[in-house]
Amino acid sequence: MTEKRYRFDTERRQFVTGLAALPLLATWPGHGRTQNPAAPVVPELRGIRFELSVGASPVNLTGKSAWAKTVNGSLPAPTLRWREGDTVELRVGNRLREDTSLHWHGILLPAGMDGVPGLSFHGIAPGESYLYRFRVRQAGTYWYHAHSSLQEAVGVYGAIVIDPREPDPIAADRDHVILLSDWSDEDPHAIVRKLRKQSDYYNLHKRTVGDFFRDARRDGFDAAVADRKAWGRMRMSPTDLADVTGLTYTYLVNGAPPAANWTALFARGEKVRLRFINGSAMTFFDVRIPGLRMTVVAADGQPVHPVSVDEFRIGVAETLDVVVEPAERPYTIFAQAMDRGGYARATLSPRSGLQADVPPLDPRPILTMQDMGHGGMAGHDMSQMKGMEGGCGADMKMPAMQHAGHDMSGGMIAHPASETGNPAVDMQTMTPSRALDDPGIGLRGNGRRVLSYADLKSTFADPDGREPGREIELHLTGNMERYTWGFDGIPFSKADPVRLNYGERLRIVLVNDTMMEHPIHLHGMWSDLENADGEFHVRKHTISVPPGHVRSYRVTADALGRWAYHCHMLLHMELGMFREVRVDA
Amino acid sequence: MLLFLMCFALPALAQHEGHDMSQMSSQPSASDKPQATSPAPLPAPTTEERAAAFPDLHGMDMRDHMDDDPVIGMLQFDELEWQRSSGTSGDDAGLAWNLRSWLGRVDDRLWLRSEGERRDGRTEHGDIELLWGHATGPWWDAMLGVRHDFGQGHPRDWAAFGVQGLAPYKFEAAATAYVGDSGRLAARAEAEYELLLTNRFILQPKLEVNLYSRDDPENGIGQGLSDAEFGLRLRYEIRREFAPYLGYVWSRKFGATADLAQAAGGDRSEAQWVAGVRFWF
Ligand SMILES: [Cu+2]
Numbered sequence: 001m002t003e004k005r006y007r008f009d010t011e012r013r014q015f016v017t018g019l020a021a022l023p024l025l026a027t028w029p030g031h032g033r034t035q036n037p038a039a040p041v042v043p044e045l046r047g048i049r050f051e052l053s054v055g056a057s058p059v060n061l062t063g064k065s066a067w068a069k070t071v072n073g074s075l076p077a078p079t080l081r082w083r084e085g086d087t088v089e090l091r092v093g094n095r096l097r098e099d100t101s102l103h104w105h106g107i108l109l110p111a112g113m114d115g116v117p118g119l120s121f122h123g124i125a126p127g128e129s130y131l132y133r134f135r136v137r138q139a140g141t142y143w144y145h146a147h148s149s150l151q152e153a154v155g156v157y158g159a160i161v162i163d164p165r166e167p168d169p170i171a172a173d174r175d176h177v178i179l180l181s182d183w184s185d186e187d188p189h190a191i192v193r194k195l196r197k198q199s200d201y202y203n204l205h206k207r208t209v210g211d212f213f214r215d216a217r218r219d220g221f222d223a224a225v226a227d228r229k230a231w232g233r234m235r236m237s238p239t240d241l242a243d244v245t246g247l248t249y250t251y252l253v254n255g256a257p258p259a260a261n262w263t264a265l266f267a268r269g270e271k272v273r274l275r276f277i278n279g280s281a282m283t284f285f286d287v288r289i290p291g292l293r294m295t296v297v298a299a300d301g302q303p304v305h306p307v308s309v310d311e312f313r314i315g316v317a318e319t320l321d322v323v324v325e326p327a328e329r330p331y332t333i334f335a336q337a338m339d340r341g342g343y344a345r346a347t348l349s350p351r352s353g354l355q356a357d358v359p360p361l362d363p364r365p366i367l368t369m370q371d372m373g374h375g376g377m378a379g380h381d382m383s384q385m386k387g388m389e390g391g392c393g394a395d396m397k398m399p400a401m402q403h404a405g406h407d408m409s410g411g412m413i414a415h416p417a418s419e420t421g422n423p424a425v426d427m428q429t430m431t432p433s434r435a436l437d438d439p440g441i442g443l444r445g446n447g448r449r450v451l452s453y454a455d456l457k458s459t460f461a462d463p464d465g466r467e468p469g470r471e472i473e474l475h476l477t478g479n480m481e482r483y484t485w486g487f488d489g490i491p492f493s494k495a496d497p498v499r500l501n502y503g504e505r506l507r508i509v510l511v512n513d514t515m516m517e518h519p520i521h522l523h524g525m526w527s528d529l530e531n532a533d534g535e536f537h538v539r540k541h542t543i544s545v546p547p548g549h550v551r552s553y554r555v556t557a558d559a560l561g562r563w564a565y566h567c568h569m570l571l572h573m574e575l576g577m578f579r580e581v582r583v584d585a
Numbered sequence: 586m587l588l589f590l591m592c593f594a595l596p597a598l599a600q601h602e603g604h605d606m607s608q609m610s611s612q613p614s615a616s617d618k619p620q621a622t623s624p625a626p627l628p629a630p631t632t633e634e635r636a637a638a639f640p641d642l643h644g645m646d647m648r649d650h651m652d653d654d655p656v657i658g659m660l661q662f663d664e665l666e667w668q669r670s671s672g673t674s675g676d677d678a679g680l681a682w683n684l685r686s687w688l689g690r691v692d693d694r695l696w697l698r699s700e701g702e703r704r705d706g707r708t709e710h711g712d713i714e715l716l717w718g719h720a721t722g723p724w725w726d727a728m729l730g731v732r733h734d735f736g737q738g739h740p741r742d743w744a745a746f747g748v749q750g751l752a753p754y755k756f757e758a759a760a761t762a763y764v765g766d767s768g769r770l771a772a773r774a775e776a777e778y779e780l781l782l783t784n785r786f787i788l789q790p791k792l793e794v795n796l797y798s799r800d801d802p803e804n805g806i807g808q809g810l811s812d813a814e815f816g817l818r819l820r821y822e823i824r825r826e827f828a829p830y831l832g833y834v835w836s837r838k839f840g841a842t843a844d845l846a847q848a849a850g851g852d853r854s855e856a857q858w859v860a861g862v863r864f865w866f
Contacts, residue, residue: 099650110637110638111637111638111639111640112637112638112640116647117645117647117650118642118645118646118647118648118649118650118651119647120640121640121642122640122642122643122645123645123650148650149650149651192655193655193657194825196655196657196691197657197659197865198825201825204784204785205784206781206784207781208781208782208783208784209780209781209782210782210783229754232753232754232755233753233754235724235751235753235754235755421721421722422722422723423691423692423720423721423722423723424691424723425723426723426724463624464624466624479691479723481723481724481751482691482720482723484653484654484691485653491653491654492647492648492651492653493648493651493652493653493654502627502630503626503627556624558627559638560630560634560635560638560639561638561639562638562639564647574651574652574653575653575654576653576654578651578653580647583638585629585630585635
């Protein structure tokens with residue numbers, strides 16, 4: 001397995017020894033070093049002053065050597081351990097030949113410390129450094145990553161664990177960061193170019209002639225034909241679950257590919273807190289630990305009412321803390337990609353070197369018309385739609401609904417005029433769902449208790465009890481064939497900033513007019529997700545919107561400055577699903 | 586709701602963040618307040634706070650650093666094949682190509698299309714088109730440009746305009762009208778489909794028809810529907826970018842064009858085996 005092990009570059013060794021004064025601790029001395037030798041140990045940095053250096057390092061995660069971009073030579077970047085209330089200083093140097101940046105995901109801070117080049121600061125030029133300094137006003141599990149070009153996809157991401165000032169209400173004897181990510185030996189820019197040339201490049205699971213006959217036998221010939229017709233009219237594929245797949249991705253836990261079997265240790269009788277972070281560029285994971293119930297205790301760093309589940313889906317950029325009470329035997333932490341094209345895997349074990357069975361991947365799900373927001377209309381036949389431009393319903397002109405955000409009936413939804421006849425918009429949802437209780441495509445009725453957003457309830461009441469003073473509705477849009485993304489059919493480069501008034505409480509309504517799920521992240525402020533009745537439900541920093549769904553959440557615009565607001569699927573962001581949110585006084 | 590009432594049993598957790606702009610002022614923190622009440626209005630920010638929130642970026646803008654519509658180019662030989670007639674008038678082998686390339690962004694692209702056949706070491710007929718393609722909707726591009734015919738016979742130049750895109754049921758389609766010298770008109774329509782036998786074995790039926798407004802005996806063309814070609818090619822995608830194939834192509838000439846062909850000792854219709862490679866980069 002040694003060839004799977006990533007190598008520290010020599011620069012890093014020099015760097016570490018050159019900073020002897022800095023505490024560089026393994027999480028639990030005595031355990032950290034007894035990791036499975038094939039899996040890297042992610043360094044942990046603790047304290048209030050941090051020296052971080054972004055550079056390039058050779059890695060071998062697939063059996064072939066490649067170059068990663070790393071922080072302090074480590075992939076993932078060192079875990080940063082902060083304490084709530086402390087003022088932390090992070091000096092970030094750049095040893096790349098291009099600009100870089102680090103962004104502290106989900107952390108409330110002054111705009112100048114947010115780390116988005118061109119919005120909140122200049123970026124960090126080669127050979128230069130930037131001093132981030134801010135007071136830590138929250139506790140929990142977060143992460144950080146580069147916000148420059150596609151550097152996040154090639155290794156510049158790491159965990160942040162913030163210990164609360166008060167004793168942690170989440171009782172655990174030990175905790176482990178489980179940072180999930182996706183790795184490709186291909187340059188992410190090359191992946192972008194391929195998708196622009198052939199957007200289904202990485203989908204090798206499209207339905208075939210054989211699938212048609214199988215469906216015809218199972219559902220009847222007419223039903224199989226009708227289904228092919230509905231998808232054919234839309235010029236879409238129900239197998240389109242991920243833009244980039246296991247065809248090029250290797251899925252990692254804490255930087256370790258499945259074969260390296262990264263191992264988290266525990267002692268008999270211990271309660272173990274697992275801090276799941278999805279630091280992927282493009283991959284949603286469905287996570288379970290066969291044989292073990294997980295009690296979800298926090299989402300996006302914020303405490304939630306404990307809920308016991310067998311499995312959860314974690315969107316890109318989301319974090320989820322669970323507590324488990326393992327018996328004295330090894331367990332597999334199994335994180336399969338949403339499209340079932342591969343998995344990340346680790347072992348939770350009383351001793352290193354043990355492993356449990358790795359379950360087979362679940363069957364690949366197939367999207368349905370319901371998933372696309374075409375449900376709810378009994379017998380709705382796509383062939384009734386006249387004029388194919390705009391696919392499903394682009395030419396349905398409807399008067400704008402007053403207060404679309406409050407229409408909880410699951411009825412028809414109005415679409416912005418900018419979507420009509422727009423080459424960047426290939427579909428529109430018609431009867432989207434507002435329910436939070438759908439575990440999602442591929443997880444319904446699988447015999448396991450699967451977490452949904454309906455299960456995530458903050459342990460606190462709405463921290464800003466005001467009724468939102470206004471509402472901003474944005475539609476998530478894209479064109480799968482042309483591989484372009486945006487809000488309301490408009491890419492970032494052509495969009496005006498979304499303007500918020502300092503101090504206001506407002507509602508953001510997101511309507512997903514695409515066939516993909518999008519995890520939408522607002523920098524600098526919280527996103528207080530509402531339930532279908534318009535009541536405060538759970539506080540998050542990243543709100544995932546499945547296809548065929550509407551999500552609404554409240555934001556208190558208490559952070560002056562220019563903030564990024566974007567889909568956290570990195571290629572969606574890069575190709576336009578991005579807005580500047582500007583909070584002015 | 587009940588659940589929210591229950592929340593009061595677990596206080597003290599979320600209060601830390603609230604609305605305390607700790608970096609900016611000594612405003613009281615939210616944790617001093619009861620929950621679920623409106624926070625006090627935020628005081629107007631000071632000049633320093635404002636300056637810190639909107640740092641001078643010296644003209645730098647994120648737009649300059651994020652290219653959401655990069656210029657991309659694709660060179661694709663949809664067909665590059667060896668053809669062999671299994672027909673009546675003896676052994677006949679040749680080479681044929683069909684090239685579709687583009688360079689540009691999402692909405693506007695420069696297209697280069699070319700197709701033709703070579704036999705006995707010379708180009709029997711071929712054409713090359715240079716077109717500007719502009720996206721008019723999610724699946725269609727309007728095309729405008731020029732076409733040049735070459736090979737045996739009289740070379741001709743045409744102005745070209747048409748559409749190209751993805752029809753319902755995922756038929757790739759293109760229809761182009763041409764205006765030549767002294768009002769000569771022509772039209773060409775193409776449609777193809779990809780039938781997935783497996784995800785790597787792909788059967789591609791393809792139909793092309795040509796029409797002309799006038800007789801053009803120099804080029805063996807008669808007025809009206811001149812010819813149609815239907816091909817079936819089975820390719821194996823070793824990679825997406827590289828797929829060898831085998832196929833069978835039926836072509837047929839109609840009306841005056843067929844008469845001209847026959848007069849020249851050719852066939853009205855022809856069937857050929859083809860073997861080739863489809864590749865792009
Ligand atoms: Cu997205």
